[in-house]
Every structure is written in structure tokens, then in C-alpha cells.
Amino acid sequence: MRRFRMLALGASVLALVVSACSTGGGSSPSASTAKPKVIVGSANFPESILVGEIYAQALEAKGFSVDRKLNIGARSLTNAALKSGQINLMPEYIGSDAAELKATPSGDPQKTWDALKAALDPLGMTVLNFAPGADQNGFAVRKETADKFTLKTMTDAAAVANQLKWGLPPECITNPSCGKALKDAYGIDVTKVQWVKLAPCSAAIAVALNTSKVDVAELCTTQADIVRFNFVLLQDDKQSQSADNMAPVLRKDLAAAGGAELTDTLNAVSAKLTTDALTQMGVKVSVNKEKVENVAKQFLQDNSLT
Structure with missing residues (x-):
């Protein structure tokens, strides 16, 4: 399920002007x-x-x-x-x-x-x-990690899951869309991998990934940080996320x-x-x-x- 972002947006979000449409031209x-x-x-x-x-x-x-x-x-x-x-x-x-x-x-x-x-x-x-x-839950890695392990999909990541440090939500073990989804779809047991508790889709988890504090991070799939830090978004090839x-x-x-x-x-x-x-x-x-x-x-x- 899509989570609200925690990306810093400055002093205010956005103010949009309510405007009426003019048909103009030859419209009657x-x-x-x-x-x-x-x-x-x-x-x-x-x-x-x-x-x-x-x-x-x-x-x-x-x-x-x-x-x-x-x-x-x-x-x-x-x-x-x-x-x-x-x-x-x-x-x-x-x-x-x-x-x-x-x-x-x-x-x-x-x-x-x-x-x-x-x-x-x-x-x-x-x-x-x-x-x-x-814009849904997804998992991203740094480009060098993707290159090192030839990672394109979550199935690829599952094969080397124990060699990676994961950034996951604090409630991942009990959250059906996290621990259960990873186990059922990819065989990744989050109780047996290294992981750091970080809020998903947040600025903090993106920074942790960029600074190598974690190797895989749960981000939102349209999160601006993916472009900003040149992360590789792994394909959820077994549709584990809604x-x-x-x-x-x-x-x-x-x-x-x-x-x-x-x-x-x-x-x-x-x-x-x-x-x-x-x-x-x-x-x-x-x-x-x-x-x-x-x-x-x-x-x-x-x-x-x-």
C-alpha cells in the first residue's frame, strides 16, 4: 500500500490557483x-x-x-x-x-x-x-551493488540476500507486505538476514542506502531519491507487493x-x-x-x- 513520503519539501508543499477555463477561439x-x-x-x-x-x-x-x-x-x-x-x-x-x-x-x-x-x-x-x-513499495540498491551481484530483480537479490544488509520497516516481521511477502514470494527470511530498522520511503532510508549503511532499501517506486542518487530499482518479478x-x-x-x-x-x-x-x-x-x-x-x- 502506498505510504506518504517523508522527503523534505521545504517550507510549504504547493499552492495551486483555482482557475476557470476559457474556451476561447471559435468555441460558442x-x-x-x-x-x-x-x-x-x-x-x-x-x-x-x-x-x-x-x-x-x-x-x-x-x-x-x-x-x-x-x-x-x-x-x-x-x-x-x-x-x-x-x-x-x-x-x-x-x-x-x-x-x-x-x-x-x-x-x-x-x-x-x-x-x-x-x-x-x-x-x-x-x-x-x-x-x-x-507508486508502490519497492526495493532499491546502489548501482555498484547491482553491478557487483548482477541484480535486476528481487529474485536476483534473494539469491544473495545473506550477503546484503537490508533497510526495512521496524514492523517488517509482522507486516504482511514486508516479512511475509518477502518470504512467500522470494524465500527471504528477514529474521535471518542483516537488517536495519528504517522508515520506508523516507529521506532517512534513502540517505542510509546512499551512504552504504544498508545495501537494499525499501523505497516507494516513484521516490525522487531514486533518480537523485542513481539507485537501481529492483523489479518485483513475482508481484510480492500490492x-x-x-x-x-x-x-x-x-x-x-x-x-x-x-x-x-x-x-x-x-x-x-x-x-x-x-x-x-x-x-x-x-x-x-x-x-x-x-x-x-x-x-x-x-x-x-x-
């Missing part, structure tokens, strides 16, 4: 009013805010009027906002949202998406195509009113949101301190989505 007032108003929300961390802004700009380019209610808060708050109609669209992580709604996520993104869709249906909501990009691919979750009434133009636009965005694209944009926002609006605009332009 009747054409504008024929389209439903989109109210995009997001969770309160940079990646969710960024993808929410990408959705907003992509839809504005198609003539939709878009309001932004980004940086709302935790999933319990965003789901409540969707149910009440305070927002009608937001980026989600399929595994985490499925678990929140008491569905059962798995390492298979299609099965996880199916479970989420079924859980959303009675709530008057639905989910569109999931992106290839996922799939947390990104996907647009929206109210059914919006999907019906927006029709194919709305859903096709959002699906086209999702198709371009790879794990690498999310990571690179995360570096721009969280490390380089570029404006979310500018990063979103550049992504859409680079992928011919506007």
Missing part, C-alpha cells in the same frame, strides 16, 4: 455549457497534486470548465469529497484505494483494478484505465455527462504516466522546486496531449 457559448463542470481533487502530497493538475490542464485543453480542489488530505477525506460531490474526479492508487474500500488488492494490477471498480460501483463512482506507472498503479477515479454522473471525450482524454493521459515519468516529474517538483503547473504543462506538451 452553447458548446461550452454542453460540457459538465469538472472539479478535480487530490490527496495532500506532491505526486497526487501534480497528477490532479495534469488531469485539469488536459481537460481544459478539450474545452471543459475545471475547478481545482487539490491538496485535500488523506484518502478518507478525498473519498468523502467524491461521495458528496464536492469533487467529481481525482487521481488514485488502485491498490491503496481498493484496500480503503475493503476490497482485496494483489500484485496483479488488472485484478486489483477489477476489485477497485467493483467496490466503487455501489458508491456511484467508477475508475478509468490504470496507468503503467505505479499493485498501486495510478488511475482516475470519478463519479459516474460526471463520466456519463462528459462522455467519450472526457474518458478518452483521461485515458490518454494515463497511458503516458509511466513509473519513470512520475519519478522524473517528482524530482522537478520536490527537488528542483519547479511549479506544479509548469511541470504538468510540459508533460502534456511532451506527450502531445494538448
Whole structure:
């Protein structure tokens, strides 16, 4: 399940201007009013805010009027906002949202998406195509470690697990997505390897990996530190972690009113949101301190989505 980052982000997170869309050019007032108003929300961390802004700009380019209610808060708050109609669209992580709604996520993104869709249906909501990009629990090594042991996958790491020092969550032994998942999928017994207790997806665990205090670290798969320190993210080749691919979750009434133009636009965005694209944009926002609006605009332009 996706965990919130502990990466230092400076004095404040991000402030986004709520703006109305102007159809401009040759669009007629009747054409504008024929389209439903989109109210995009997001969770309160940079990646969710960024993808929410990408959705907003992509839809504005198609003539939709878009309001932004980004940086709302935790999933319990965003789901409540969707149910009440305070927002009608937001980026989600399929595994985490499925678990929140008491569905059962798995390492298979299609099965996880199916479970989420079924859980959303009675709530008057639905989910569109999931992106290839996922922000989920993963394991990374330094490049020299990957080269030394020829590590590309977690299966490779399992073969030399006892020669590596692992950076793992303090509760790893009792956490099903950590100790049990590693044992069941890869035969890695965390009680028999060297490991250091470190918060996953944190700045501290990334620094520990970079300074060789650990050799393997549990990071989030789009964590900016992976690019910043040139880590090698190991492929979870046996799908030990719940799939947390990104996907647009929206109210059914919006999907019906927006029709194919709305859903096709959002699906086209999702198709371009790879794990690498999310990571690179995360570096721009969280490390380089570029404006979310500018990063979103550049992504859409680079992928011919506007």
C-alpha cells in the first residue's frame, strides 16, 4: 500500500490557483455549457497534486470548465469529497484505494483494478484505465551493488540476500507486505538476514542506502531519491507487493455527462504516466522546486496531449 513520503519539501508543499477555463477561439457559448463542470481533487502530497493538475490542464485543453480542489488530505477525506460531490474526479492508487474500500488488492494490477471498480460501483463512482506507472513499495540498491551481484530483480537479490544488509520497516516481521511477502514470494527470511530498522520511503532510508549503511532499501517506486542518487530499482518479478498503479477515479454522473471525450482524454493521459515519468516529474517538483503547473504543462506538451 502506498505510504506518504517523508522527503523534505521545504517550507510549504504547493499552492495551486483555482482557475476557470476559457474556451476561447471559435468555441460558442452553447458548446461550452454542453460540457459538465469538472472539479478535480487530490490527496495532500506532491505526486497526487501534480497528477490532479495534469488531469485539469488536459481537460481544459478539450474545452471543459475545471475547478481545482487539490491538496485535500488523506484518502478518507478525498473519498468523502467524491461521495458528496464536492469533487467529481481525482487521481488514485488502485491498490491503496481498493484496500480503503475493503476490497482485496494483489500484485496483479488488472485484478486489483477489477476489485477497485467493483467496490466503487455501489458508491456511484467508477475508475478509468490504470496507468503503467505505479507508486508502490519497492526495493532499491546502489548501482555498484547491482553491478557487483548482477541484480535486476528481487529474485536476483534473494539469491544473495545473506550477503546484503537490508533497510526495512521496524514492523517488517509482522507486516504482511514486508516479512511475509518477502518470504512467500522470494524465500527471504528477514529474521535471518542483516537488517536495519528504517522508515520506508523516507529521506532517512534513502540517505542510509546512499551512504552504504544498508545495501537494499525499501523505497516507494516513484521516490525522487531514486533518480537523485542513481539507485537501481529492483523489479518485483513475482508481484510480492500490492499493485498501486495510478488511475482516475470519478463519479459516474460526471463520466456519463462528459462522455467519450472526457474518458478518452483521461485515458490518454494515463497511458503516458509511466513509473519513470512520475519519478522524473517528482524530482522537478520536490527537488528542483519547479511549479506544479509548469511541470504538468510540459508533460502534456511532451506527450502531445494538448
